[in-house]
Amino acid sequence: MLPRRESSRARYQEYRARRRNDLKTVRKPDEPEKPARKRSRSFFALFAHFWSLTRRHRAAIYLALTTLTIMTLVGLVIPASTKVAIDYILTDNPGPAGIPIELRERFNLPTDRVALMWLLGRPTCGASHLTTPGRSRCTASTTTRAGACPACCARMRAWRANCSSP
Numbered sequence: 001m002l003p004r005r006e007s008s009r010a011r012y013q014e015y016r017a018r019r020r021n022d023l024k025t026v027r028k029p030d031e032p033e034k035p036a037r038k039r040s041r042s043f044f045a046l047f048a049h050f051w052s053l054t055r056r057h058r059a060a061i062y063l064a065l066t067t068l069t070i071m072t073l074v075g076l077v078i079p080a081s082t083k084v085a086i087d088y089i090l091t092d093n094p095g096p097a098g099i100p101i102e103l104r105e106r107f108n109l110p111t112d113r114v115a116l117m118w119l120l121g122r123p124t125c126g127a128s129h130l131t132t133p134g135r136s137r138c139t140a141s142t143t144t145r146a147g148a149c150p151a152c153c154a155r156m157r158a159w160r161a162n163c164s165s166p
């Protein structure tokens with residue numbers, strides 16, 4: 001007969017007991033606990049230093065953030081068009097009559113459901129065309145490059161600092 005396998009809960013409790021014993025042996029019982037170290041630099045100091053490292057690459061960072069924002073907004077067109085299609089074109093409540101008069105007059109919207117669906121399909125197809133993997137590859141490449149360049153420069157500075165120290 002096979003030996004009975006120990007449950008993971010029992011193994012975990014055994015691990016915790018061993019860990020507690022190991023910690024007790026490392027620290028002397030009469031020794032007080034060390035207070036937690038306070039941070040030496042604030043978030044703003046760290047961010048200011050990081051921002052100074054990105055000086056040469058800020059244009060790429062701005063471009064990456066801009067393209068990411070635009071692609072995110074374009075990606076939201078498809079779910080929004082689904083909501084508009086269900087609420088104002090496909091169902092009778094509120095239906096095409098529920099479209100605000102200001103929008104209908106400003107954009108000269110038809111009242112026919114088929115024409116409204118075609119009108120809504122154009123920006124939806126355009127958005128799906130823009131968000132395909134081939135087109136959004138430019139956004140991903142720009143973002144990667146914008147993040148990699150400052151990191152590479154920081155490594156180079158650290159390397160030079162370590163090589164020049166006595």
